[in-house]
Amino acid sequence: MIPRKTNPILVQGITGKQGTFWTKAMQDYGSNVIAGVNPKRAGSEHLGVPVFATAREAAKSAPFDISVMFIPPMMAKTAAIDACEAGARLLVCLTEHIPSHDVMEMHVAASINGTRIVGPNTAGLVTPGECFVGIMPAFNDRVFKPGRIGVISRSGSLGTLVSLNLTQAGLGQSAFYGVGGDPMIGTNSADALRILDDDPGTDAVVLCGEIGGSAEEEAADYASTMKKPVVAFIAGRQSPPGKKMGHAGAIVSGGKGDYASKRASLEKANVQVADAPSQLAGLLHRRLNAA
Amino acid sequence: MDFEEHAAKPLLAGYGVAVPASELADTAAKAKQAAGNIGPCVVKAQVPTGKRGKAGGIKLAATPQEAEAHAANIIGMTIGGWPVEKVLVEAQTKIGRELYAAIVNDSATKGPMLLFSHMGGMDVEEAAEKDPGAMRRLPLSITTGLTPDIARNAISGLELDGVANDLVEALTNLYKAYRGLDAELLEINPLVITEGNTVVALDCKLTVDDGAAPRQEAIVPLAAPEKLSPIERKAAEAGLKYIELDGSVGVIANGAGLTMTTMDVIAHYGGRPANFLEIGGEAYTKAKTALEILLENPNIKSLLVNFCGAFARTDVMAEGVVSAWKELKPDIPIFFTIHGTGEDEAVRIVKEQLGIEPFDLMDDAVKAAVEAAAAPSVGGKS
Numbered sequence: 007m008i009p010r011k012t013n014p015i016l017v018q019g020i021t022g023k024q025g026t027f028w029t030k031a032m033q034d035y036g037s038n039v040i041a042g043v044n045p046k047r048a049g050s051e052h053l054g055v056p057v058f059a060t061a062r063e064a065a066k067s068a069p070f071d072i073s074v075m076f077i078p079p080m081m082a083k084t085a086a087i088d089a090c091e092a093g094a095r096l097l098v099c100l101t102e103h104i105p106s107h108d109v110m111e112m113h114v115a116a117s118i119n120g121t122r123i124v125g126p127n128t129a130g131l132v133t134p135g136e137c138f139v140g141i142m143p144a145f146n147d148r149v150f151k152p153g154r155i156g157v158i159s160r161s162g163s164l165g166t167l168v169s170l171n172l173t174q175a176g177l178g179q180s181a182f183y184g185v186g187g188d189p190m191i192g193t194n195s196a197d198a199l200r201i202l203d204d205d206p207g208t209d210a211v212v213l214c215g216e217i218g219g220s221a222e223e224e225a226a227d228y229a230s231t232m233k234k235p236v237v238a239f240i241a242g243r244q245s246p247p248g249k250k251m252g253h254a255g256a257i258v259s260g261g262k263g264d265y266a267s268k269r270a271s272l273e274k275a276n277v278q279v280a281d282a283p284s285q286l287a288g289l290l291h292r293r294l295n296a297a
Numbered sequence: 298m299d300f301e302e303h304a305a306k307p308l309l310a311g312y313g314v315a316v317p318a319s320e321l322a323d324t325a326a327k328a329k330q331a332a333g334n335i336g337p338c339v340v341k342a343q344v345p346t347g348k349r350g351k352a353g354g355i356k357l358a359a360t361p362q363e364a365e366a367h368a369a370n371i372i373g374m375t376i377g378g379w380p381v382e383k384v385l386v387e388a389q390t391k392i393g394r395e396l397y398a399a400i401v402n403d404s405a406t407k408g409p410m411l412l413f414s415h416m417g418g419m420d421v422e423e424a425a426e427k428d429p430g431a432m433r434r435l436p437l438s439i440t441t442g443l444t445p446d447i448a449r450n451a452i453s454g455l456e457l458d459g460v461a462n463d464l465v466e467a468l469t470n471l472y473k474a475y476r477g478l479d480a481e482l483l484e485i486n487p488l489v490i491t492e493g494n495t496v497v498a499l500d501c502k503l504t505v506d507d508g509a510a511p512r513q514e515a516i517v518p519l520a521a522p523e524k525l526s527p528i529e530r531k532a533a534e535a536g537l538k539y540i541e542l543d544g545s546v547g548v549i550a551n552g553a554g555l556t557m558t559t560m561d562v563i564a565h566y567g568g569r570p571a572n573f574l575e576i577g578g579e580a581y582t583k584a585k586t587a588l589e590i591l592l593e594n595p596n597i598k599s600l601l602v603n604f605c606g607a608f609a610r611t612d613v614m615a616e617g618v619v620s621a622w623k624e625l626k627p628d629i630p631i632f633f634t635i636h637g638t639g640e641d642e643a644v645r646i647v648k649e650q651l652g653i654e655p656f657d658l659m660d661d662a663v664k665a666a667v668e669a670a671a672a673p674s675v676g677g678k679s
Contacts, residue, residue: 105509161554
């Protein structure tokens with residue numbers, strides 16, 4: 007799903023420093039934040055919305071579609087399972103460095119309860135001109151402008167750069183989908199492609215990948231079935247093998263997950279791959295004009 | 298975190314998986330003494346990498362004198378880039394059959410995966426070439442784990458009935474160790490059926506999830522040190538991810554994706570990045586430390602600062618870089634491109650305090666930094 011301004015949003019960890027800063031930013035932009043969670047502050051109000059002890063408690067009097075977590079890594083599993091059991095349709099998990107076994111348990115809870123997890127380690131989702139969920143500079147109109155291009159990125163910072171490049175070239179965005187830099191994410195690039203393929207507001211998609219794992223290869227499989235144009239940039243061409251490049255998922259090992267294989271898979275699926283993010287707008291223009 | 302065999306085996310034994318008796322030795326004399334206690338033994342190089350046997354790092358010794366001689370040869374060797382500083386002196390095992398067992402994090406199924414093969418004692422790649430079907434892959438549920446039924450299924454049809462109960466117990470204990478230790482990978486190659494029909498883990502490769510370190514405090518000190526350059530080590534101690542590269546354009550960016558991209562675009566315009574250094578996420582207040590670390594690399598001829606702030610506030614990062622720049626007064630040119638959260642304030646800080654105009658387009662900033670790095674340097678320095 008693509009977040010809309012009508013979707014009620016719960017913020018877990020709303021009273022913390024980051025929770026407060028970003029909730030305010032989300033509210034100012036138009037996101038429909040209706041409640042927050044902090045077990046120690048239950049019953050109080052914060053940023054004009056009620057605070058509950060758990061997501062399950064919140065769901066009783068403030069039903070929500072989306073929950074976003076500002077929760078430290080060692081507490082993330084409990085919070086995520088709470089959100090899933092409370093019936094969140096979409097759970098945006100920003101937290102990085104959650105122990106991997108905890109992440110596995112989160113995915114089990116999501117699958118049992120029918121929750122789509124985005125992340126962990128995502129910067130969130132932006133629907134330019136409507137709302138955002140997470141820690142993206144949606145409010146900076148040099149970066150994001152409403153339009154008809156979908157952007158998918160494993161990295162928040164690269165997604166910001168690419169959206170900026172598109173906006174500079176006069177191409178606004180229908181949605182930004184940050185899928186996250188972790189190895190075990192709930193919504194991968196292929197899933198995000200499917201979501202944008204189904205979105206009537208999206209004409210074409212930019213896929214920002216990076217080395218490591220097989221997300222781009224899987225996305226290429228889906229892209230080959232799409233009518234909408236897809237172009238891509240893959241970060242990490244110059245990165246040495248065997249090193250974790252900041253993201254836990256960004257490592258080339260044993261010749262798997264390298265730049266060349268990703269690029270080849272995408273190009274085979276008729277996805278043009280840019281050498282630099284600044285070329286993406288030009289590639290898009292060409293594909294859209296040819297269509 | 299990777300654990301060498303000598304650190305991993307006692308952890309495994311703690312979960313009921315049998316391992317041979319052993320002693321760790323960092324000199325040939327100590328190896329001789331250990332062999333005297335243990336009897337006929339194997340002298341094994343302790344480095345966090347595979348293929349030790351092929352490199353000559355594993356030798357059988359019948360007597361303490363032989364163990365001493367082998368240890369003298371092995372200590373000081375370099376295997377896979379790692380200097381060998383110690384050996385494990387381990388009791389010899391009478392091998393009946395060699396199997397392979399591992400439990401790994403599987404990103405496709407987002408759960409644990411049991412790997413089991415009747416072809417143990419060789420490289421996984423080598424075994425896969427000889428018999429691609431030999432490796433059994435059984436996805437597990439993190440909530441129900443490796444049950445005895447799954448273990449029985451994993452070993453069925455391989456003429457292991459005589460040791461089935463012990464093997465099932467070893468595999469379920471292996472899973473308990475994987476869970477208890479927050480492992481990403483726990484690999485036993487070979488898992489041996491001895492001539493006496495007992496099950497023994499002859500080697501053990503263990504990687505523990507870095508993210509679980511806060512709840513694995515007891516074992517963190519036992520992990521093998523990461524292979525880092527002195528600057529990389531200093532960065533790690535400061536909580537920054539720094540990787541040294543061979544180029545001349547220094548890079549500071551926020552976020553892993555943007556930092557990799559900056560390196561790629563430098564190469565696209567004909568330059569070579571000098572490093573990977575990201576100060577995104579929680580590290581965004583550490584810009585000053587980052588700059589100090591980066592400038593220790595003598596190959597840097599120009600510096601490119603690329604911020605695209607989402608969570609990371611560009612004004613906080615710019616303030617850090619600018620104050621460090623003024624204090625350290627490096628004799629190289631610096632180029633900025635700044636966008637995202639806090640950008641107006643960040644651009645103002647850079648303009649007012651350094652008199653430098655940040656580039657609007659990243660490509661222009663990269664081109665300028667690449668050109669500056671290629672130009673003959675001023676001020677008599679080469």
